[in-house]
Amino acid sequence: MFATLLIAFIVGGLICVVGQLIMDLGKLTPAHTLSILVVLGSVLDGFNLYEPLIDFAGAGATIPITSFGNSLTHGALAEAEKHGWIGVLTGMFEVTSSGISAAIVFGMIGALIFHSKGQHP
Amino acid sequence: MDQGVIYFPSKPSIIASGVVGGPLEKKSVFAADFDLLLDDERAEEKSNEKGHKQMALQACQIALEKANIKERDVDFLMSGDLVNQMTPSNFLASTLGIPYLGLYSACATSISGAIVAALLTELGASKYALAGAASQHNSIERQFRYPVEYGGQKPGTAQWTVTAAGYALIAKGQMNSPVIEAATVGKSIDLQQTDPFHMGAAMAPAACDTITRHLKGRGQSLSDYDLIITGDLAKVGLPILQECLIKEGMAQQDVMKIRDAGAEFYGDDQTFLAGASGAGCSASVFFSTILKGLNEKKYERVLAVATGALLSPLTVQQNESIPCTAHAIEISMK
Numbered sequence: 001m002f003a004t005l006l007i008a009f010i011v012g013g014l015i016c017v018v019g020q021l022i023m024d025l026g027k028l029t030p031a032h033t034l035s036i037l038v039v040l041g042s043v044l045d046g047f048n049l050y051e052p053l054i055d056f057a058g059a060g061a062t063i064p065i066t067s068f069g070n071s072l073t074h075g076a077l078a079e080a081e082k083h084g085w086i087g088v089l090t091g092m093f094e095v096t097s098s099g100i101s102a103a104i105v106f107g108m109i110g111a112l113i114f115h116s117k118g119q120h121p
Numbered sequence: 122m123d124q125g126v127i128y129f130p131s132k133p134s135i136i137a138s139g140v141v142g143g144p145l146e147k148k149s150v151f152a153a154d155f156d157l158l159l160d161d162e163r164a165e166e167k168s169n170e171k172g173h174k175q176m177a178l179q180a181c182q183i184a185l186e187k188a189n190i191k192e193r194d195v196d197f198l199m200s201g202d203l204v205n206q207m208t209p210s211n212f213l214a215s216t217l218g219i220p221y222l223g224l225y226s227a228c229a230t231s232i233s234g235a236i237v238a239a240l241l242t243e244l245g246a247s248k249y250a251l252a253g254a255a256s257q258h259n260s261i262e263r264q265f266r267y268p269v270e271y272g273g274q275k276p277g278t279a280q281w282t283v284t285a286a287g288y289a290l291i292a293k294g295q296m297n298s299p300v301i302e303a304a305t306v307g308k309s310i311d312l313q314q315t316d317p318f319h320m321g322a323a324m325a326p327a328a329c330d331t332i333t334r335h336l337k338g339r340g341q342s343l344s345d346y347d348l349i350i351t352g353d354l355a356k357v358g359l360p361i362l363q364e365c366l367i368k369e370g371m372a373q374q375d376v377m378k379i380r381d382a383g384a385e386f387y388g389d390d391q392t393f394l395a396g397a398s399g400a401g402c403s404a405s406v407f408f409s410t411i412l413k414g415l416n417e418k419k420y421e422r423v424l425a426v427a428t429g430a431l432l433s434p435l436t437v438q439q440n441e442s443i444p445c446t447a448h449a450i451e452i453s454m455k
Contacts, residue, residue, distance in 0.1 A: 116269065
């Protein structure tokens with residue numbers, strides 16, 4: 001149990017370190033960094049490398065945004081096997097739809113309840 | 122006469138000022154000299170931008186009250202801010218009903234306004250003129266970087282936009298008031314710096330040029346001043362300015378006495394990174410603490426140099442460089 005948590009923490013943390021390095025050393029914006037990590041996850045899954053990482057690190061690999069890229073490729077490949085080329089388009093958002101919908105729904109709830117504010121003393 | 126240096130023989134005076142700060146600005150080392158510190162960052166208004174305008178309005182009203190002058194007696198209003206198309210200043214002008222020139226020199230607007238006010242006074246066109254600038258943290262962060270609720274990270278060289286407004290009332294030469302003796306209009310200097318989180322470094326060369334040109338034009342040296350203070354170079358930009366002035370051949374002990382409002386504004390609190398910035402930074406400090414020092418005859422001659430980075434969100438996205446400027450006024454008290 002403790003070993004599982006520790007591995008998840010370290011692997012998830014290392015992915016975040018990569019993101020921080022892209023921002024600090026690459027002088028890129030948070031939006032660039034996010035996109036790069038999504039593409040990275042997507043490409044890794046294309047080479048069948050992301051699933052073994054999830055088997056190894058669990059939540060350490062599924063929580064960071066790279067997992068979203070992994071899901072995009074995963075969905076596209078799965079549907080392509082079933083329906084051919086058109087499946088690449090329909091499958092991409094099949095696995096990721098829960099994440100996208102959750103972002104919209106919770107974003108809306110947050111906007112309804114809260115009023116943005118700056119830092120206070 | 123040197124390029125961009127102006128003299129005011131009729132001695133336009135700063136007869137009153139109004140400075141308002143936000144809730145976080147209660148932490149400022151200059152807060153004791155502000156006229157009003159708000160408890161609400163939106164000044165009890167619905168939006169950040171409305172609060173921005175309200176804060177500027179309160180600063181103008183305080184300045185008018187101190188001089189016991191009504192809005193209709195003021196001939197000109199010179200105001201600017203950092204929101205797109207300067208809407209807080211436009212709304213401020215429509216509320217006050219004073220003939221208005223909107224000015225944009227980014228964070229150097231406080232002084233560009235004071236220069237125009239002094240010129241109109243010198244010309245005899247203005248009996249009383251209001252000049253100043255304001256910035257409100259949330260609306261300016263949204264304008265130039267990210268909305269505050271996004272929580273974007275900033276590197277240590279970045280600066281913190283202040284929530285503050287400072288307006289000065291400038292009139293024909295009067296006894297017992299600080300006098301604007303001369304001014305130098307800044308060039309727009311572009312040394313191809315492109316990082317919007319590193320503006321102190323981008324602005325320092327502009328301040329260096331303006332100070333050098335002013336001293337040359339006036340036939341003065343740094344030691345002729347009791348105080349030389351820049352607007353918002355902050356902790357990164359100030360040492361660069363000092364290095365630049367030493368290279369220009371100025372004496373090191375005088376150069377090291379130059380102060381920066383942005384570097385001092387929030388003290389050593391690391392929350393505020395390299396220090397304060399924003400159009401309200403120079404406006405609030407120059408028109409409160411510095412003016413008070415002149416009125417109390419703590420200083421006899423001050424060079425107030427407001428610095429501004431002339432970037433837009435679009436030019437940053439297109440990887441353009443950041444041209445910068447610095448405008449200066451020489452204020453004396455007899």
